[in-house]
Amino acid sequence: MRFNSMTTLKTGKALAGSFLLLIGTLACTTPVIGQTTSLPLNQEDKVEYVHAVETDSLPYLTLWDNAMEFLDSLTVPDQLAKEVMASDDLTELSHQFGFYLIVKPALTKQVEGVMMADLNMKFNGSGYEYSINNFRFIKYARNRFGVFVPKSSKKYPLENYYPDNQKKNWQTHFETINSKIQNIAVNLEQKMKEIRNSN
Numbered sequence: 127m128r129f130n131s132m133t134t135l136k137t138g139k140a141l142a143g144s145f146l147l148l149i150g151t152l153a154c155t156t157p158v159i160g161q162t163t164s165l166p167l168n169q170e171d172k173v174e175y176v177h178a179v180e181t182d183s184l185p186y187l188t189l190w191d192n193a194m195e196f197l198d199s200l201t202v203p204d205q206l207a208k209e210v211m212a213s214d215d216l217t218e219l220s221h222q223f224g225f226y227l228i229v230k231p232a233l234t235k236q237v238e239g240v241m242m243a244d245l246n247m248k249f250n251g252s253g254y255e256y257s258i259n260n261f262r263f264i265k266y267a268r269n270r271f272g273v274f275v276p277k278s279s280k281k282y283p284l285e286n287y288y289p290d291n292q293k294k295n296w297q298t299h300f301e302t303i304n305s306k307i308q309n310i311a312v313n314l315e316q317k318m319k320e321i322r323n324s325n
Contacts (some may be wrong), residue, residue: 163301173284174259181253193247196317197221203240220246227299237274239266
């Protein structure tokens with residue numbers, strides 16, 4: 127079989143062009159792939175997670191008791207536990223929780239601080255809605271004994287660090303925040319499905 131050298135040359139150029147186009151496309155999209163985790167923002171450009179759940183099959187008191195038990199299990203590291211807050215008309219609950227943000231250098235882990243947030247729940251005739259917002263950061267530093275403790279009682283809004291912060295530590299922290307909130311949401315919704323003993 128004879129090959130047309132001109133056709134082969136043209137085909138080679140076409141393949142080379144396609145390959146260069148592919149490389150160029152990957153080069154252009156790589157920064158997007160490497161960007162930090164996107165956290166949801168509300169209309170006020172504050173980080174907020176919101177979700178509504180329909181639960182027609184569960185009575186209001188079951189939902190309320192399940193929510194109270196779940197919220198009461200949430201804590202803020204290194205702070206005294208606070209009571210779950212309920213509205214006067216018993217249609218809303220709110221509570222604070224928090225978790226460490228860790229820096230992982232080559233040798234030892236370092237606590238950069240604690241991220242706090244509020245979990246708010248609203249109940250209606252067909253289910254409930256929960257929102258997680260009011261994120262604020264407490265900075266930590268080593269004390270004279272080498273123990274990580276809060277630098278002060280000051281709390282910095284998460285928006286001070288997001289979304290323009292490109293520091294490697296904070297790129298990891300954004301991923302941690304999103305992962306923690308997703309996990310809390312899954313556990314909350316699972317807890318809310320529990321059918322309580324009427325006795």
